Amino acid sequence: MALAGGLPRLPSHITEGLPLSDSSLLSALHEMLGSRGFVPGASVEERYLSDVLGNRGESPLAVVRPADTAQLSAALARCHAAGVPVVTQGGRTGLALGQLPRAGEIVLSLERMNAIEEIDVDAGMATVQGGVVLQALQDQVEPLGLMFPLDLGGRGSCTIGGNIATNAGGNRVLRYGMARELVVGLEVVLADGTVLDDLKPLLKNNTGIDLKQLFIGSEGVLGVVTRAVVRLFPLPADRTVALCAVRDFAAVRALLRHLRAQLAGDLTAFEVMWSSYYDRAVTLLGRPAPIAPGHAFHVLVEASGTDARLLAANVERALHGALEQGLVADAVLAKSGAEIAELWRVRDLAIETSRLLDPIVPFDVSVPIARMEAFLAEVAAATQAVDPRCDLLVFGHLADGNLHLAVHQPPDRPETFDAIEAAVYGVVGRFRGSISAEHGIGWLKREYLACSRSPAEIAMMRTLKAALDPRNILNRARIFE
Numbered sequence: 001m002a003l004a005g006g007l008p009r010l011p012s013h014i015t016e017g018l019p020l021s022d023s024s025l026l027s028a029l030h031e032m033l034g035s036r037g038f039v040p041g042a043s044v045e046e047r048y049l050s051d052v053l054g055n056r057g058e059s060p061l062a063v064v065r066p067a068d069t070a071q072l073s074a075a076l077a078r079c080h081a082a083g084v085p086v087v088t089q090g091g092r093t094g095l096a097l098g099q100l101p102r103a104g105e106i107v108l109s110l111e112r113m114n115a116i117e118e119i120d121v122d123a124g125m126a127t128v129q130g131g132v133v134l135q136a137l138q139d140q141v142e143p144l145g146l147m148f149p150l151d152l153g154g155r156g157s158c159t160i161g162g163n164i165a166t167n168a169g170g171n172r173v174l175r176y177g178m179a180r181e182l183v184v185g186l187e188v189v190l191a192d193g194t195v196l197d198d199l200k201p202l203l204k205n206n207t208g209i210d211l212k213q214l215f216i217g218s219e220g221v222l223g224v225v226t227r228a229v230v231r232l233f234p235l236p237a238d239r240t241v242a243l244c245a246v247r248d249f250a251a252v253r254a255l256l257r258h259l260r261a262q263l264a265g266d267l268t269a270f271e272v273m274w275s276s277y278y279d280r281a282v283t284l285l286g287r288p289a290p291i292a293p294g295h296a297f298h299v300l301v302e303a304s305g306t307d308a309r310l311l312a313a314n315v316e317r318a319l320h321g322a323l324e325q326g327l328v329a330d331a332v333l334a335k336s337g338a339e340i341a342e343l344w345r346v347r348d349l350a351i352e353t354s355r356l357l358d359p360i361v362p363f364d365v366s367v368p369i370a371r372m373e374a375f376l377a378e379v380a381a382a383t384q385a386v387d388p389r390c391d392l393l394v395f396g397h398l399a400d401g402n403l404h405l406a407v408h409q410p411p412d413r414p415e416t417f418d419a420i421e422a423a424v425y426g427v428v429g430r431f432r433g434s435i436s437a438e439h440g441i442g443w444l445k446r447e448y449l450a451c452s453r454s455p456a457e458i459a460m461m462r463t464l465k466a467a468l469d470p471r472n473i474l475n476r477a478r479i480f481e
């Protein structure tokens with residue numbers, strides 16, 4: 001028998017064994033979204049189940065792929081009424097396991113909501129749907145002489161909605177800030193299907209509580225980001241990229257001070273690779289390293305500006321000064337787009353390089369730059385105390401105080417995963433750092449939230465969650481139980 005929308009009823013093997021409430025929910029979602037918008041659990045493709053690191057979730061009840069906000073709102077309202085949990089997915093590049101489904105959940109994928117709806121060149125703003133892939137927006141605005149400055153290694157798959165939900169940082173935070181700084185307006189759908197429309201392209205709008213801020217960086221536990229107005233900036237006429245070899249951490253800090261003073265707002269990236277990272281990463285290049293391994297640190301410096309000749313001259317002068325002052329032991333300056341890409345490639349090999357130490361326990365932490373050296377010494381000691389074979393690989397967006405660590409876990413002792421996490425997060429807590437600088441808490445770091453947040457802060461988060469999602473259906477048990 002056909003349902004009202006003319007769709008065939010779901011085959012009985014799909015709903016077989018499910019509680020009546022679940023099976024009638026699935027039938028309703030199928031009717032509402034059609035075959036393109038509804039994939040029953042038994043037919044769900046592998047890509048919805050795993051992340052880029054190969055972590056795997058559990059089989060969901062179904063995947064829903066609404067075509068627009070109205071469909072998404074209607075689907076959520078049904079899930080809310082049925083009390084069935086929903087996990088939102090963008091590009092699944094998240095590194096905190098938050099997007100991976102758990103048994104009994106419905107996956108809400110934004111992949112069909114991928115329209116760039118408007119680009120306002122005069123205002124420097126774009127209105128996009130939540131499922132737009134970051135690189136698609138970057139590519140679309142570039143011929144207009146504009147840039148969407150958010151940039152990170154997962155650019156080819158991650159979505160603007162996911163970037164906003166995780167308040168992504170990336171390579172240009174130093175100059176343009178995190179995702180939060182780039183969001184002007186937001187449309188969000190709450191757990192019960194209510195559409196909160198704050199999609200105004202207004203830079204200034206001090207009218208009561210700025211509600212959109214609640215949803216930026218809250219990892220989808222309070223609402224689903226369906227559309228956004230984001231800021232665009234003039235495309236710099238030129239980029240200059242250099243790789244510097246540096247002998248010790250004091251010189252790395254001095255180099256950052258020096259480049260900030262010399263290049264001011266033109267400095268867009270200051271990425272530091274410890275030798276534990278760089279010496280391994282260059283073995284993956286398949287060609288000679290831009291600077292031979294063997295230095296304590298390698299720093300990738302990027303500057304961009306509107307006057308190409310002036311920029312090149314300023315960067316060369318700044319690097320010359322750094323060499324003269326002994327801050328830099330060796331340096332190479334990229335002379336073409338291909339050379340720029342090649343230098344960035346060393347830094348973009350982060351996931352592949354970390355895998356060389358497999359199995360690893362990954363970390364994404366923040367500590368003040370002034371305390372980083374002491375912090376890493378304590379982390380090394382604490383992990384060695386867990387097992388002397390623990391090895392440590394370090395790189396990060398140092399100017400933002402953000403370090404990425406991968407700790408090798410002895411493969412014959414899988415139980416050390418928890419001990420390594422506890423050891424490192426214990427040190428982060430003592431240094432009053434953050435257990436997640438960029439990637440979020442997700443499922444992975446829930447137990448350690450209290451290392452970075454006070455009981456009062458966590459209680460406030462729970463109050464907000466209960467108010468906006470009283471049946472606890474959105475990204476259940478992510479961030480906190």
Ligand SMILES: Cc1cc2nc3c(=O)[nH]c(=O)nc-3n(C[C@H](O)[C@H](O)[C@H](O)COP(=O)(O)OP(=O)(O)OC[C@H]3O[C@@H](n4cnc5c(N)ncnc54)[C@H](O)[C@@H]3O)c2cc1C
Pocket residue numbers: 052087088089090091092093094095098099110130131151152153154157158159160161162163164165166167168169170171219220221223224225226351438439442475478
């Ligand atoms: C190679 C690589 C490099 C990376 N580099 C960086 C980096 O430099 N800086 C950085 O900050 N991060 C980095 N990341 C991780 C980063 O968090 C994600 O890449 C990205 O921001 C997540 O977007 P996504 O669309 O893939 O989200 P997903 O992985 O699909 O989801 C991530 C979280 O957001 C939620 N979510 C997704 N979409 C929505 C939505 N529309 N509404 C509400 N909630 C939603 C999910 O439920 C989940 O909790 C990197 C990842 C990779 C693979």
